[in-house]
Amino acid sequence: MIIWGTKRVEKKVGYVADFCPICRTAKSHHVRKISMVPHFYYVGLGAGKMVGFLARCMDCGLERYIDTADYVEMIKTEPVSIEELIRATYPSLRTVYKERLELEETLRRSPFKLDSKMRRSLIRNVFDVLSPSVEEVFANGTPIDAGSGLCMCVTVLVLFAFVAVGAAHPDQKLAVYALGILTAISMVATVVSLATSTRGHMAKMLSPLLVRSLRPLRPKQEELEAVLSQLKTMDLRIGKKLKAQWIMDSLEETSRHKQP
Ligand SMILES: [Zn+2]
Known part of the structure; x- marks a missing residue:
């Protein structure tokens, strides 16, 4: 404490x-x-x-x-x-x-009356506005959800069992190998779970704001990909974690819900 x-x-x-x-x-x-x-x-x-x-x-x-x-x-x-x-x-x-x-x-x-340079600048502006809050949230590490937490606990327990059995019963090779394989699997599961949890957390945090601000622009997937690629080269999390396809899906889903 x-x-x-x-x-x-x-x-x-x-x-x-x-x-x-x-x-x-x-x-x-x-x-x-x-x-x-x-x-x-x-x-x-x-x-x-x-x-x-x-x-x-x-x-x-x-x-x-x-x-x-x-x-x-x-x-x-x-x-x-x-x-x-x-x-x-x-x-x-x-x-x-x-x-x-x-x-x-x-x-x-008329969103398509604007030239491509202006459209890209307006799309980029949305991500520039949201990026600082993403960096702030993830500055102190990845927020851990219940699934990732469970994977981490299992990894620690299996690792502990692997070390303990290996030290106490080195002759029980089958059990030691099995625990070694389980440790490796749970470690991979933890890494995958943390990576998807980061993306999920970011998507949940940004979705309403992204959809609201991008909807009037009616962006094309290639326009989003170009902007995300720029942000990625700048080493910004918003560019590295978000996918253009996911944004397009969110925009489409919202417009479907808005239709009578
Ligand atoms: Zn507002």
Whole structure:
């Protein structure tokens, strides 16, 4: 048990309006101040070190760190409308994002009117927006699901039995070989399970946001493959783990559900 160290502390700060690249329009955002605070038995000691201000889109749930200097102020109560929030917190939003909002309007009306370079840039932007949260989640290792955890436990037990039987009864060659083979199989199963668990965890985490932001672009599989390949060469997990076919399937499945 860790009795001292630092812990993440979140404090609600207020609400601002901002452009959300997943929703592709101006949205209300809920802002929390994130700090790392020293603790003793999980009791915070002092104010700690501020990490930043994290804004969550109240529509799609995208979380991004923001620069509070971009806003006139933050309002404390939940906004009644986005227009009211823009006026109070970010009155220049439509001027700052003029070009992007015009581009989004063109995209809404006719996505294939945009040239291939612009389409690739907009597709790439979706992955660039989501990549930091993927890197953050996986920075401390792969999240372990129940299946992978079970495989790891079995591997440890079989390995222990292999070593113990091998040391105590070296003459029982058949039993030692059998346990050796079982150890190798359970190790391979653990590695495969961890790899698929990483992909599954990422897919579950990103699916709603990817589908929402990519749907208006109606991307072709080769466009997604080109962008994922770029991200892969940059050694980013989002490019290494996601497959274009899986994204295409998710988009198709969502559009099927949306049809009456
Ligand atoms: Zn959003």
